[in-house]
Amino acid sequence: MNRLAxxxxxxxxxxxxxTAVVVALTMGKDxxxxxxxxxxIGFVVSIPVTWFVTKKILEEFS
Known part of the structure; x- marks a missing residue:
């Protein structure tokens, strides 16, 4: 799981x-x-997203 994650x-x-940076720039925060x-924020949000996606992939192929 660690390698896939x-x-x-x-x-x-x-x-x-x-994506978060593009959203900030679109909002005029330059x-x-x-x-x-x-x-x-994008970095912090990616941690649980990665865990969720990895878990779902491993469940699908187990």
Whole structure:
């Protein structure tokens, strides 16, 4: 599970962080602090998302 979770985390975290940054920029928050906060929120949210996706994949193929 750890290897799969690591691979998925690298993909999910960059996707969610990038999405959060795009949302922040779309809202007109174009200074450094809101962009870093959005990236941090995307990073934190990606941890449980990765766990959930990994768990569902392992349940499907077990």
């Amino acid at each position: 690591g691979i998925l985390f690298s993909l999910i975290s960059t996707t969610l962080m990038g 200074t450094l602090q809101p962009i870093l906060i959005a990236a941090a």
